[in-house]
Amino acid sequence: xxxxxxxxxxxxxxxxxxxxxxxxxxxxxxxxxxxxxxxxxxxxxxxxxxxxxxxxxxxxxxxxxxxxxxxxxxxxxxxxxxxxxxxxxxxxxxxxxxxxxxxxxxxxxxxxxxxxxxxxxxxxxxxxxxxxxxxxxxxxxxxxxxxxxxxxxxxxxxxxxxxxxxxxxxxxxxxxxxxxxxxxxxxxxxxxxxxxxxxxxxxxxxxxxxxxxxxxxxxxxxxxxxxxxxxxxxxxxxxxxxxxxxxxxxxxxxxxxxxxxxxxxxxxxxxxxxxxxxxxxxxxxxxxxxxxxxxxxxxxxxxxxxxxxxxxxxxxxxxxxxxxxxxxxxxxxxxxxxxxxxxxxxxxxxxxxxxxxxxxxxxxxxxxxxxxxxxxxxxxxxxxxxxxxxxxxxxxxxxxxxxxxxxxxxxxxxxxxxxxxxxxxxxxx
Numbered sequence: 001x002x003x004x005x006x007x008x009x010x011x012x013x014x015x016x017x018x019x020x021x022x023x024x025x026x027x028x029x030x031x032x033x034x035x036x037x038x039x040x041x042x043x044x045x046x047x048x049x050x051x052x053x054x055x056x057x058x059x060x061x062x063x064x065x066x067x068x069x070x071x072x073x074x075x076x077x078x079x080x081x082x083x084x085x086x087x088x089x090x091x092x093x094x095x096x097x098x099x100x101x102x103x104x105x106x107x108x109x110x111x112x113x114x115x116x117x118x119x120x121x122x123x124x125x126x127x128x129x130x131x132x133x134x135x136x137x138x139x140x141x142x143x144x145x146x147x148x149x150x151x152x153x154x155x156x157x158x159x160x161x162x163x164x165x166x167x168x169x170x171x172x173x174x175x176x177x178x179x180x181x182x183x184x185x186x187x188x189x190x191x192x193x194x195x196x197x198x199x200x201x202x203x204x205x206x207x208x209x210x211x212x213x214x215x216x217x218x219x220x221x222x223x224x225x226x227x228x229x230x231x232x233x234x235x236x237x238x239x240x241x242x243x244x245x246x247x248x249x250x251x252x253x254x255x256x257x258x259x260x261x262x263x264x265x266x267x268x269x270x271x272x273x274x275x276x277x278x279x280x281x282x283x284x285x286x287x288x289x290x291x292x293x294x295x296x297x298x299x300x301x302x303x304x305x306x307x308x309x310x311x312x313x314x315x316x317x318x319x320x321x322x323x324x325x326x327x328x329x330x331x332x333x334x335x336x337x338x339x340x341x342x343x344x345x346x347x348x349x350x351x352x353x354x355x356x357x358x359x360x361x362x363x364x365x366x367x368x369x370x371x372x373x374x375x376x377x378x379x380x381x382x383x384x385x386x387x388x389x390x391x392x393x394x395x396x397x398x399x400x401x402x403x404x405x406x407x408x409x410x411x412x413x414x415x416x417x418x419x420x421x422x423x424x425x426x427x428x429x
Contacts, residue, residue, distance in 0.1 A: 002413040018125050061260075063258070076300075080382055081244055081260075084237075088117065090104055090105070090126075103176050105174050119150070120403060130192075139200055227409055244419060260382075302391070305378055305379030306394055309396050311325075312326060335393060
C-alpha cells in the first residue's frame, strides 16, 4: 500500500503544477469514483448516501458524502487542506527585453524560499481567459517543457553570494525565456494563444488575461539510500490534499464526511475561495438541515486541519524546542500554539492521539520555540468561521516553501490510515 500511495502522490504532484490543476485533478478522481459534480449556480438535488463535489474559482473544492446516519446526532467528519504553494506568478504585462534576452516579470506569491529557484529548469502553467466567437472562456494550460531559467550570477561577480546575499525579487527573479534580436518585440499573449491551440486545439480571438505560475520541471521522486524520503515541489500542501482524497474514497457510507481544499492559504486565505471566505459554510448550508439543526450538526462535528509540520533538521536542530522535534517517518504531528495560531485544544488533540493509538499509527507533537514566531494554517480560520472543533496536524517536512521539499516516504501511508479511520469513526468527542 505504501508504494502505491507514494506513486499516486508523485503522479498527483506532476499533474498539479498550480492550484487550478490540483483542483481539476482532484475533481477528475472524484468523478471516476462516482462523486457527482454540483454547480453553485444551479439548484442542488442531494440525497442521503449521495457523494458530491463542488469547485469554486477552479482552484478550491469541497467534496462530501451525505451519510445514512443523522448528521444532527452524529455530526460531520471534516478534513481541510489547501491547494496553493509559494511560487513565482507572471505579472499582467510581463514582457522584458534586456541585453538581447526575452524575460518575464514575476511577483512572488506567498513566503517562498527564493534561492532554490535559481538554475532550475522551469515551465509555466495556470489559467488563461480569452474571447472566442464573441464569448469569454477560460482554459487551463501547462507548457510542461522547460521553457525558462533564472541563471545565478557567477560567484566571481558576487563575492558575497555565500554570506547572506539578499535577493531582490524585482531585479533578480525575472526568468529568461529566449534570446531575441533587438528589432523583435516578443508578445506574451501571442505565445499563450499558440499554447491554447497546441494543447487544446482552440483558436482564441484575443487572450484577455491569465493567472500563470512558473514551476520546476524536475518531477517528484522517492529518494535516499534506502528510499526513506519523497522529494518534490508543492508537498506543502498537496500532500495533505492527496491524503484527504484517499481517505474520503475509503470512507464508511454511514457517516457524513467532508474534504475541503481551499486556495490562498499562503497569502492569508482571505478570498472567495479561501478558508477565510464563505465557500465551505455556503456549501454546508445548502446540504445540511436549517436553523438550529444546522448549528447542532456543526457542534457535533470535528475538523482535522492537515498542513505540513516542520521536521527537526539535523543541521539546524536548535531551531526546535528540545522536547518537540518531529522526525520524518515517525507519523503525523499534532500542532499546538497557545496563541491560537493553531486551533488544537486538549480535547481535539486527545481525540486525534487516541485515533492514532487505536490504529497503531505513531503520533508526534510540535510547539514552536518560545523565542520564535509561529506560522498558521486554515485551522483557526475555519474554526472561527464555522465554530467547529478543530485539531491542527501535519506530516513532518524539510525545506518547507522551497521549490523542492522533502517528506518521509512512510508518512503518507500513516496519514491516510488515520484519516480513513477518522472518516469511518462512529463517535466523536
